[in-house]
Amino acid sequence: MWNHSRLLELLKINHPIIQAGMAGGVTTPELVAAVSNAGGLGTLGAGYMAPEDMRKSIQKIKSLTRKSFGVNVFVPERPSATETEISRVNELLKPFRNELGIENETQPEVDESLFDKQLKVLKEEKVPVCSFTFGIPEKAIIHDLKNEGVVLIGTATTVEEAILNEQHGMDAVVAQGSEAGGHRGTFTDSYRQSMIGTMSLIPQVADHVSIPVIAAGGIMDGRGVCASMVLGADGAQLGTAFVTCKESGAKPQHKEAILHTKETETVMTASFSGKPARGIRNAFIERMEGHEPLDYPLQNALTKGIRKEAALQNRPEYMSLWSGQSPRLSRSESAAYMIQSIVSQAKRINS
């Protein structure tokens, strides 16, 4: 099963292991290249990246590996917020900013043409694989990228979303279970209805689409990767497992938090970005609970300074410590060693 996956052919990889394209600086070119060099698919999390930073990272990746790799981008939305709403949230964030000694009034700045610029770089740099989160791009974009030979991966959190991804021409789909750390990829139903556990989601999705399915959510080792494939997936995407890797660009406090967290200590919160995401419960999440955030990505723009400064001042209680529900399985290893461990474990399980 392991070696005959059509996903390996599609993505031109040796092992059905995909490193999630986590945004926020986690996916350094070194991490992406290390994963690809080890036979998996490294993915640059370019969701929030400025086009020129993205280009530099892609060029760096290409200098570090000749293997296939991916870039993840966020399908944009048209958020809106009134001055009153922005003031209300700025008011809520004031105590955090005061404590950290940073400026109080922030205007959320969102570049509405970011996605188009990112896609241009993607094509110019001939990125082999592109994955999308938060929706499905327009027909013309999909057509264009496919014409350029880019392999496209969508994200789904329900059976319906997986079917939509297939109908719109995605070459493969990530089925993201509720265990997953970071943002929910949900783009149809409300997020609460879309919190389907990986054990439930994978076989139900696999029964309803014919494109390759990539399982995500709670998968950290060879057991999880093999179990995903037994459930009907063609491969697995790991996020949290790579955050604590040596090559990961995650903040040291973020890595430490995951390495010392229990499975009961993560929660869903929309307070950091405006979209629900799973992270380790801390003071920021607790104090913002019950307060409506701005639409994504406006909330993200407003909290950015706090998160950045909190990391600098070593205040993990105000950082976004994204983590899935399997932190007890996290390790601090090189990406290559991790992939080798998964492959060995899978061989033992399949023997």
Added chain:
Amino acid sequence: MWNHSRLLELLKINHPIIQAGMAGGVTTPELVAAVSNAGGLGTLGAGYMAPEDMRKSIQKIKSLTRKSFGVNVFVPERPSATETEISRVNELLKPFRNELGIENETQPEVDESLFDKQLKVLKEEKVPVCSFTFGIPEKAIIHDLKNEGVVLIGTATTVEEAILNEQHGMDAVVAQGSEAGGHRGTFTDSYRQSMIGTMSLIPQVADHVSIPVIAAGGIMDGRGVCASMVLGADGAQLGTAFVTCKESGAKPQHKEAILHTKETETVMTASFSGKPARGIRNAFIERMEGHEPLDYPLQNALTKGIRKEAALQNRPEYMSLWSGQSPRLSRSESAAYMIQSIVSQAKRINS
């Protein structure tokens, strides 16, 4: 892996498939015996059963099978509610009762010695396996049952709860993932912190206990059972999959609802019993949302008449339609056929 499980030896079964001891009339003696005769472990859900009904059911099971079987009981709590609280909930339930044309004032009656009486029957009838939900019984009870040769299975929803089960002498532990239908077995943390997906829960539990682990939550077929074992479990417990079986005593409306439900249509609610449980969203759940229920099992006692009458009047919108997150995988088959399908599918996966 499939045939060498220590769980098979412990429970004296041929296949690592356990039918969950669901309460509320689902687990007829015919269902329990059919599962055991097919090589799995049938379990009588005796949680709410009066001792003499329980005895009759056990005797009936013994007349239908000579194989091993289990009985599930609920570890009791000492609930309390003031007259005011009871009136408040009765007031909330009034519109439902009016619509159904049943009496309005109900006093929650709870037999505080039920558990002791149930254990007495269990011992007298020499039940081979006893499983517990909602906690771990006192030391003396565990000691006593083990002396009688009863194999004991506990329920855990977190790693800590699994460790407690092992420390208290349970012979095996069910690790119940958040996908599971019906009641959460949580007895330490708040239920929200204990909503860990099966993909995350099983390997983390397996790494922390040495007793056999039985995976539960979202498992409906051979894929799920095999995936559980790949994750480190010794077997799997299936609930929802057996509700729609021919031999199940579930109300026809309950069976129909599961067979036609999507994975996004279940929710957690404490409105029926006072304890959080996963069921198909309906009018009762929606209208009770935001209203604090009485402690379990007082709330259960208050809503009992409504659920019973709703079934008689064919009003599924007021029934407790327990279901896990994999309803798209449900089938209407005999229990023997289902177990045979799981075994065949497992053989194909493992070959």
